[in-house]
Amino acid sequence: MNHLLRFRPSVFTACRRSFATQQNFVPPKSLEAIDPSSSHELAKPVTPTFYTGRSSYYESMGALERAVQHSRQMLTTLNIFPLPPFALEALPPLIPVWKSKEKLNSALDTKLSATRYRRMLALLNELNHFRRIAKSAGHDDVGSVIQDILDFFERDDKEEHLKRGRKKPVKFDEYGRSYTLGRRKESSARVWMIASHNPPNDAQRNSPPPTSQILINNVPLNKYFPLPGDRERILAPFKVTGTVGAYNVFTLVRGGGSTGQSGAIAHGIATGLAGHAPDLESILRRAKLTRRDPRMVERKKTNRAKARKGYGWVKR
Structure with missing residues (x-):
């Protein structure tokens, strides 16, 4: 009896294991009533x-990569890609305005990191480059297909955003006078300009300059600014473009000191000259006269x- 009691725990353990691994028997007759279409299978x-954790992001990246590959193949078939360097420089720019990272997060219903956002922008910039080539070559059908893809990633207020960097056109009244605004430091100047009665032509460039009038707060230039440096700063736009004496100037300036007021007047005169003679704008831009001087007193x-x-x- 004692030797049986010694093996009882092992017998009980074996019985428990057999019952645990035993499966319930289902008669085949009962399976006939089960509808196979009602079984719950995973879709x-x-x-x-x-x-993946970001399925929408990887789907978008895959679609963009396929679009880049197809666009490159299509442009290569049309013999307009790749272009030589001089042809690339002559292409008109197509400035894209992509959605911000937060906007793309909501559009793709995911959270993009800075690295993933840069990778997506790299593909979008490459597609935009192909669109620019197709538009310039006259293949509008190819450009429109690429444009349809890029519309999802561009900002809704693209036109308003691009207008921010553009300069406002110079205003002219019925008498041909231009009105511009110049700024420098704490000074602001309102400048009215009109062509004089005897503007210089090409034959009179080396002749003595014709007479014109520059009034600042209804005071002549040499009396309002006694320092020669201030007067030279105001006359710089005329000297650079060779139009000394070609325009009469009337200015109202407020705020700041003599340096700020003379710089504001020069800025307004340069902007007015670019409005009267658009061909002189490149000369004024290279001389850095049409851009406002951003330096301020700290x-x-x-x-x-x-x-x-x-x-x-x-030290004490």
């Missing part, structure tokens, strides 16, 4: 990227004598 994923800081100067101290 097959639509795309292989379903099991503000004073706390615990500083001036903007950056510190106080002296004596």
